[in-house]
Amino acid sequence: VTAGPGPAAVAAWPDPKALWYLDRAAGLVLLVLLTVAVALGQASVRYGGRPGRDRRLPRFLAVDLHRNAALLGLSLLAVHVGTAVADDFVDITVVDAVLPFGSPYRPVWLSAGTLALDLLVAVAVTTALRRRLGPAGWRVVHRSGLAAWALAVGHGLGTGSDIRRPWVLALVFGCVAVVGAATVLRLQSAPGLSRGLRAAACLLVLTAPLVTAGWLRAGPLQADWGHPAGTPAPAGGHR
Amino acid sequence: VTGTRLRVDWVRCGGHLSCADLLPELIGVDEWGYPVPAPGPVPPDLLRLARRARSDCPRLALRLTPGDGADARRVPSGT
Numbered sequence: 008v009t010a011g012p013g014p015a016a017v018a019a020w021p022d023p024k025a026l027w028y029l030d031r032a033a034g035l036v037l038l039v040l041l042t043v044a045v046a047l048g049q050a051s052v053r054y055g056g057r058p059g060r061d062r063r064l065p066r067f068l069a070v071d072l073h074r075n076a077a078l079l080g081l082s083l084l085a086v087h088v089g090t091a092v093a094d095d096f097v098d099i100t101v102v103d104a105v106l107p108f109g110s111p112y113r114p115v116w117l118s119a120g121t122l123a124l125d126l127l128v129a130v131a132v133t134t135a136l137r138r139r140l141g142p143a144g145w146r147v148v149h150r151s152g153l154a155a156w157a158l159a160v161g162h163g164l165g166t167g168s169d170i171r172r173p174w175v176l177a178l179v180f181g182c183v184a185v186v187g188a189a190t191v192l193r194l195q196s197a198p199g200l201s202r203g204l205r206a207a208a209c210l211l212v213l214t215a216p217l218v219t220a221g222w223l224r225a226g227p228l229q230a231d232w233g234h235p236a237g238t239p240a241p242a243g244g245h246r
Numbered sequence: 247v248t249g250t251r252l253r254v255d256w257v258r259c260g261g262h263l264s265c266a267d268l269l270p271e272l273i274g275v276d277e278w279g280y281p282v283p284a285p286g287p288v289p290p291d292l293l294r295l296a297r298r299a300r301s302d303c304p305r306l307a308l309r310l311t312p313g314d315g316a317d318a319r320r321v322p323s324g325t
Contacts, residue, residue, distance in 0.1 A: 055304070057261045057279055066267055070302060142258070142306050 030090035040080035046189040116165030126155035167227035252283035258307035
């Protein structure tokens with residue numbers, strides 16, 4: 008019933024793109040929560056130790072905030088996936104959300120998110136069953152949380168919906184800086200690694216953002232990224 | 247569940263004292279910074295906190311064991 012241009016035309020509710028916007032917003036907040044959870048988890052290895060000796064991180068940060076950020080992240084992950092599936096703009100089914108390479112929409116980058124989801128669910132389930140698994144088995148799976156975080160960053164950058172907004176780019180690189188610093192610190196307290204291996208890992212962590220920045224310039228930051236990323240024709244109108 | 251007791255697996259314990267933070271009513275600290283669980287049974291009103299302390303131990307070193315055979319069915323041994 009809206010006639011002509013002006014505020015009345017803008018006020019259409021529900022906005023047909025509301026789910027799509029919610030999906031993207033949830034993804035961004037999710038990245039921040041995962042960053043907090045991963046960085047605190049890594050920091051607690053070095054700074055969450057014995058009180059009065061090597062503990063510099065109080066328990067409410069090392070344990071409680073780590074856990075709460077992760078759990079809140081999981082519920083936002085449900086929103087992020089749920090809105091992506093419910094939204095009509097892109098063809099993503101429930102199966103595509105769990106199994107990689109099912110959807111035609113930017114398949115590589117969507118699958119990075121899918122794999123991150125699978126790893127995060129594995130981390131959550133093994134933590135719930137931690138007493139049955141024992142510390143060693145739990146630790147092996149829990150470490151894949153870092154891989155899930157990296158896949159999530161790749162998913163966000165590669166899908167590239169909002170990445171040409173400067174503040175989003177700044178937010179993502181802020182998250183990368185936080186987890187990068189936490190990872191370098193974490194590697195310092197990895198007695199199982201030789202000095203050379205540790206240096207190589209640190210170098211990898213420090214150069215990864217530079218390589219990523221170069222790739223961003225050539226890829227997702229270009230105006231026509233939707234085409235090489237694999238956007239099906241009917242859904243190509245928005246990003 | 248009367249008769250449930252706290253036990254520390256000393257091979258696993260790393261002295262993080264998470265248990266002493268969460269359950270100061272029953273877990274003290276010795277002069278080397280390791281937990282000292284109270285020897286008696288866990289009072290029923292502290293069982294919930296005791297389970298929390300058990301699951302939050304970073305090394306999974308705190309255990310709740312049945313004090314006598316009568317409680318063996320309700321509390322799995324060794325966990």
